[in-house]
Amino acid sequence: MGNATGIARKAGALFALISGLGIGVAQASCPAPDKLKATSFERHFIQEKHVSGLNKPLRSEGQMSVSEKEIVWHMSKPFDVKTTMSSTGITQSVDGGEPVSVGPESSDIAGGIAKSMASMMRGEWSTLEKIFVVDASPVPAEGDWVVRLTPHDERLGALIGKITIHGCTDVNQVNIERPDGDGETIRFDPVKL
Amino acid sequence: MMSPRLLIALTLLTFLVSAGFVATRISHGVDTNILSLLPGDAKDPVTAAAMEKASAVASNRVAFAIEGGTSTTRSVAAAKLEAALIASGQYRSSSEDAKDLWKWLFAHRAEFICAGDRIKLEAGEGAAVAQQALLEWYAPMSSARGEMIKTDPLLRTNRLLGCLLPKSLTSMPEGEAQIVSGSIVSPVYSLDVQDSIAAVIAVWHAEADAQGLTLSRAGAVFHAAYGAEHARREISLISGITTVAVLLFYWMMFRSLRAPLIAVGMVIYSLTVGLAASLAVFGSVHAMALVFGAALIGMVVDYTTYYLVTGLAHPDHSPQMRKAQIFRPLTLGMLTSVAAFAALFFFPVDAFRQIALFGGVGLMAAWMGTLVLTPVAEGHPMRVGPGALFTKKYAGQFLGGTYSGKVLAFVILAALLIVGAALLRGETLDDVRRFQAPSPVLVKEEVHLRALIGFMPSNTFVLVRGATRDEATMREEAFLKKLNAQSEGDAVVLASSRFDPSETLRARDRDLIRTMLIEPHLPRVLETLGERNAKVYDEAPQDKVPPLFVSGLRGETDNVFWSIVPVSDGALKMPEMEGISLVNPAQRYSALLGKYRYLSTYGLAGAVIATGIMLLFIYRSAASLKILMPTILALIVTPALLALLGVPYSFFSTMGLFLVVGAGVDYAIFQWENPGQEGDWTRVGIVLAAAMTCISVGLLGLSSVLPVRSFGLTVAIGILISLLFSPLLRSSLAKAGFGGKAGFGGKYDD
Numbered sequence: 001m002g003n004a005t006g007i008a009r010k011a012g013a014l015f016a017l018i019s020g021l022g023i024g025v026a027q028a029s030c031p032a033p034d035k036l037k038a039t040s041f042e043r044h045f046i047q048e049k050h051v052s053g054l055n056k057p058l059r060s061e062g063q064m065s066v067s068e069k070e071i072v073w074h075m076s077k078p079f080d081v082k083t084t085m086s087s088t089g090i091t092q093s094v095d096g097g098e099p100v101s102v103g104p105e106s107s108d109i110a111g112g113i114a115k116s117m118a119s120m121m122r123g124e125w126s127t128l129e130k131i132f133v134v135d136a137s138p139v140p141a142e143g144d145w146v147v148r149l150t151p152h153d154e155r156l157g158a159l160i161g162k163i164t165i166h167g168c169t170d171v172n173q174v175n176i177e178r179p180d181g182d183g184e185t186i187r188f189d190p191v192k193l
Numbered sequence: 194m195m196s197p198r199l200l201i202a203l204t205l206l207t208f209l210v211s212a213g214f215v216a217t218r219i220s221h222g223v224d225t226n227i228l229s230l231l232p233g234d235a236k237d238p239v240t241a242a243a244m245e246k247a248s249a250v251a252s253n254r255v256a257f258a259i260e261g262g263t264s265t266t267r268s269v270a271a272a273k274l275e276a277a278l279i280a281s282g283q284y285r286s287s288s289e290d291a292k293d294l295w296k297w298l299f300a301h302r303a304e305f306i307c308a309g310d311r312i313k314l315e316a317g318e319g320a321a322v323a324q325q326a327l328l329e330w331y332a333p334m335s336s337a338r339g340e341m342i343k344t345d346p347l348l349r350t351n352r353l354l355g356c357l358l359p360k361s362l363t364s365m366p367e368g369e370a371q372i373v374s375g376s377i378v379s380p381v382y383s384l385d386v387q388d389s390i391a392a393v394i395a396v397w398h399a400e401a402d403a404q405g406l407t408l409s410r411a412g413a414v415f416h417a418a419y420g421a422e423h424a425r426r427e428i429s430l431i432s433g434i435t436t437v438a439v440l441l442f443y444w445m446m447f448r449s450l451r452a453p454l455i456a457v458g459m460v461i462y463s464l465t466v467g468l469a470a471s472l473a474v475f476g477s478v479h480a481m482a483l484v485f486g487a488a489l490i491g492m493v494v495d496y497t498t499y500y501l502v503t504g505l506a507h508p509d510h511s512p513q514m515r516k517a518q519i520f521r522p523l524t525l526g527m528l529t530s531v532a533a534f535a536a537l538f539f540f541p542v543d544a545f546r547q548i549a550l551f552g553g554v555g556l557m558a559a560w561m562g563t564l565v566l567t568p569v570a571e572g573h574p575m576r577v578g579p580g581a582l583f584t585k586k587y588a589g590q591f592l593g594g595t596y597s598g599k600v601l602a603f604v605i606l607a608a609l610l611i612v613g614a615a616l617l618r619g620e621t622l623d624d625v626r627r628f629q630a631p632s633p634v635l636v637k638e639e640v641h642l643r644a645l646i647g648f649m650p651s652n653t654f655v656l657v658r659g660a661t662r663d664e665a666t667m668r669e670e671a672f673l674k675k676l677n678a679q680s681e682g683d684a685v686v687l688a689s690s691r692f693d694p695s696e697t698l699r700a701r702d703r704d705l706i707r708t709m710l711i712e713p714h715l716p717r718v719l720e721t722l723g724e725r726n727a728k729v730y731d732e733a734p735q736d737k738v739p740p741l742f743v744s745g746l747r748g749e750t751d752n753v754f755w756s757i758v759p760v761s762d763g764a765l766k767m768p769e770m771e772g773i774s775l776v777n778p779a780q781r782y783s784a785l786l787g788k789y790r791y792l793s794t795y796g797l798a799g800a801v802i803a804t805g806i807m808l809l810f811i812y813r814s815a816a817s818l819k820i821l822m823p824t825i826l827a828l829i830v831t832p833a834l835l836a837l838l839g840v841p842y843s844f845f846s847t848m849g850l851f852l853v854v855g856a857g858v859d860y861a862i863f864q865w866e867n868p869g870q871e872g873d874w875t876r877v878g879i880v881l882a883a884a885m886t887c888i889s890v891g892l893l894g895l896s897s898v899l900p901v902r903s904f905g906l907t908v909a910i911g912i913l914i915s916l917l918f919s920p921l922l923r924s925s926l927a928k929a930g931f932g933g934k935a936g937f938g939g940k941y942d943d
Binding site: 054129 | 264265267268271272288291321324327328330331332333334336337338339340342343369371721722723724
């Protein structure tokens with residue numbers, strides 16, 4: 001009996017596990033990309049830039065934080081550079097030094113790109129529609145959803161290429177493909193609210 | 194002596210050749226730039242050339258904003274609009290300028306530098322500049338490209354592009370708008386260019402309107418097209434009403450369709466020959482010259498009228514006898530009118546010179562046509578119409594009167610009173626900004642575009658001069674440096690020295706970049722990126738010719754090298770520097786117009802004196818100078834009367850008065866030549882001629898362009914006053930034995 005009971009228990013546990021997995025699969029189905037969880041957050045990122053002519057990708061990592069007031073792109077490796085974009089302008093702090101205002105050498109396009117990145121992370125697709133054709137494929141029954149962004153402006157398209165965003169409750173990964181073959185991938189860790 | 198048949202053949206041949214020439218040139222030979230109506234600066238050809246260049250730079254830019262619909266429809270519509278504009282052959286996209294600029298900056302990446310980087314390198318902070326390049330390589334969505342690893346690892350070109358272009362050109366438009374921008378590569382004041390652009394936009398609207406898209410436009414080409422459309426309408430209106438008036442008046446005078454047909458034929462003949470002459474000499478003709486040409490109709494038909502009227506007076510006379518009757522006054526009248534038109538040649542305004550040639554040759558053609566073709570076309574004399582009888586009875590009674598000295602004194606006193614009142618209440622006008630009211634629709638669209646993209650062409654500029662190109666560039670650099678020091682650097686829209694610096698600065702920066710950036714810091718950047726080509730910046734730049742939009746800001750006039758620096762309108766505190774001056778074309782044109790208003794007013798006195806000398810030469814009698822009296826009174830009273838009616842006295846009023854001298858003297862000459870009863874039918878001709886001129890030229894008073902309106906009203910009222918005062922030349926002729934019965938306030942020869 002003991003064995004039978006033990007077997008029954010194991011079977012029950014297995015059933016419960018299978019059932020639980022089943023329930024788990026059903027619950028893991030992602031919400032629509034316009035229902036992202038967080039609008040203010042901090043995410044760890046790892047970026048890999050694939051540049052033609054280079055044997056290995058340019059790899060960097062750091063923290064991206066987005067709040068109502070500002071967007072911070074803090075690369076910690078291979079350099080410690082914190083770039084902060086707010087309504088008052090763009091500043092940069094190297095190796096923990098004093099933030100220095102970024103001059104006109106970094107044109108407003110950089111600011112525009114940063115804002116676009118923040119909009120992507122917040123799932124503000126209607127804002128992005130001003131610059132990109134936003135193509136959100138139907139949310140799959142399993143796995144991440146995908147949103148593709150193609151710039152309206154051909155010149156901007158030549159500059160930044162096509163963007164593909166993968167996510168579920170939050171954006172997990174951003175892929176950028178340039179017409180010249182260059183590309184980059186940015187992977188984000190889960191949200192820290 | 195040439196045979197009559199040969200003369201007729203030659204006259205007709207002249208017409209056929211002229212018509213053929215006009216037909217082949219007119220479609221692309223019409224200038225619609227209102228600035229062509231303004232005087233050039235003869236004393237300062239450098240400023241004149243710079244203003245012309247600045248106008249071209251500002252006028253060829255165009256921008257469109259597409260709004261409404263969805264982002265996709267906007268995007269597709271923008272691409273279609275740009276493709277259609279490029280296909281028209283009249284448009285160059287801004288992206289082409291951007292490509293040229295990229296190539297230029299790339300070629301000079303080792304010798305051009307941003308102002309901020311120069312400060313850093315001079316302070317020994319080259320490591321920070323190199324670090325910025327590395328960061329750009331690692332930054333997400335940055336503009337760093339794989340190909341640059343081997344050609345520009347320090348990303349010098351990207352950096353130069355970021356700092357040299359005005360912020361307004363690199364920022365993205367606010368709101369949901371798709372922007373299309375570029376430049377018109379053909380003259381924007383040419384009608385066929387305007388028509389071509391308008392056709393593209395019309396086709397675009399046909400599709401886009403249905404998708405709920407709207408289009409806002411900015412650019413001088415649209416204002417020019419608006420002005421041209423107005424001019425076209427005005428020409429049609431003036432020509433149409435004048436033609437109807439000619440038909441009606443002539444029918445009433447001669448009761449024959451032959452008379453108006455001959456008159457219309459003469460108008461076509463004269464205007465065609467005049468226009469051909471203007472096109473042949475100037476290569477183009479201003480739209481306003483065409484409007485004045487329409488006004489010339491009234492003056493041209495005068496000559497035919499004078500001949501036809503001799504048939505009413507003497508139906509039994511042969512054509513030769515009738516021609517002999519009018520030959521001297523007609524010739525003298527033509528010569529004085531041509532002399533008055535010729536006076537326009539002395540003003541440095543091409544449009545006025547075109548009018549002078551157009552009018553002068555047109556009148557000579559009318560004179561020739563009247564004497565050679567009209568007798569043939571007429572066949573036999575026409576009958577007296579009811580209008581002719583009416584005019585002979587009433588107008589003739591007034592114009593044929595001989596007036597006492599009291600009447601003359603009264604007229605002079607009244608004239609002085611009007612002049613006095615005008616001096617108190619009237620105003621002068623030289624401000625070019627008040628010449629033509631712009632289209633409110635276009636102004637609204639431009640304001641909207643300004644709000645969206647922030648950048649609009651500026652007409653105000655700083656003119657920099659130098660004995661050599663390099664000296665001019667160095668002065669421009671020094672000026673920009675000083676302007677930055679006084680925190681007014683943002684006022685500069687574009688400066689050629691930023692993109693193509695002086696040799697001195699170039700050599701200094703080249704050295705600075707090499708010693709403070711490339712040599713000490715490039716190895717580390719290359720090592721980080723995994724690249725080894727340390728000689729990447731060693732190649733000397735091959736590209737020697739700067740992009741079009743840079744070279745377009747420079748010029749050379751009379752061995753003076755100059756450049757223009759467009760600055761945003763408004764007060765700019767100009768530093769005192771050699772070879773540097775601020776030029777506000779609107780203010781400058783206004784000042785010049787004020788000066789020319791004075792000069793041309795003195796010129797009128799000269800024209801009267803010249804006409805007087807001509808009269809003395811022909812008549813060899815001091816008494817003939819009385820012919821000038823009605824004209825002089827008209828010259829004084831007309832602007833005064835108009836000033837009281839709210840039409841300010843301007844340079845263009847004086848231009849009109851020149852024609853009053855020419856045409857107004859005609860009536861006095863015919864009055865002088867045909868006194869007493871003999872002149873009854875001549876006076877019918879004078880009335881008909883004056884009426885035609887007043888109608889055709891007076892209609893210019895309806896024009897939306899102030900110069901045209903002012904000109905038209907001045908000529909019409911001046912002619913009317915010349916006609917009404919023409920009997921005054923006989924106020925003392927009675928003493929010479931012409932006698933007569935009492936007329937309207939005087940005596941009438943019966």
